[in-house]
Amino acid sequence: MQTPDNFNGEQSGGLCWNCGEAVSAGDNYCKKCGKGQGSKVPWQYKHWGVIALTLLGLGPFSLFYIWRSPVISRKAKIAYTGAIFLLTWFVINSIYSLWNSVQAMLGGTQLGGL
Numbered sequence: 001m002q003t004p005d006n007f008n009g010e011q012s013g014g015l016c017w018n019c020g021e022a023v024s025a026g027d028n029y030c031k032k033c034g035k036g037q038g039s040k041v042p043w044q045y046k047h048w049g050v051i052a053l054t055l056l057g058l059g060p061f062s063l064f065y066i067w068r069s070p071v072i073s074r075k076a077k078i079a080y081t082g083a084i085f086l087l088t089w090f091v092i093n094s095i096y097s098l099w100n101s102v103q104a105m106l107g108g109t110q111l112g113g114l
Helices: 047-068 074-105
Strands: none
Touching (some): 047 074
């Protein structure tokens, strides 16, 4: 096993962020624990990528990327999930209120009266 003292990031892949085992430069996953390596993770699995996907249109569907991310901690995943549920509730509630307002202005019935 490679130690941080003799670690040379240029020639070897470094250490697994999960188990600390040596990882070759070309490996995307640790051979010991099977976890993906954080520096090689696509942008949509990183913190800023998840936030961008959520705000730019995926909304609650970005939970897929959050829970599959190898670089986001479990506590952060739970926090992101709660925030996304609150944001989704707010957006749906706002759209529902807007719909009822438009229906009232047009003289139609409320959504519940259909």
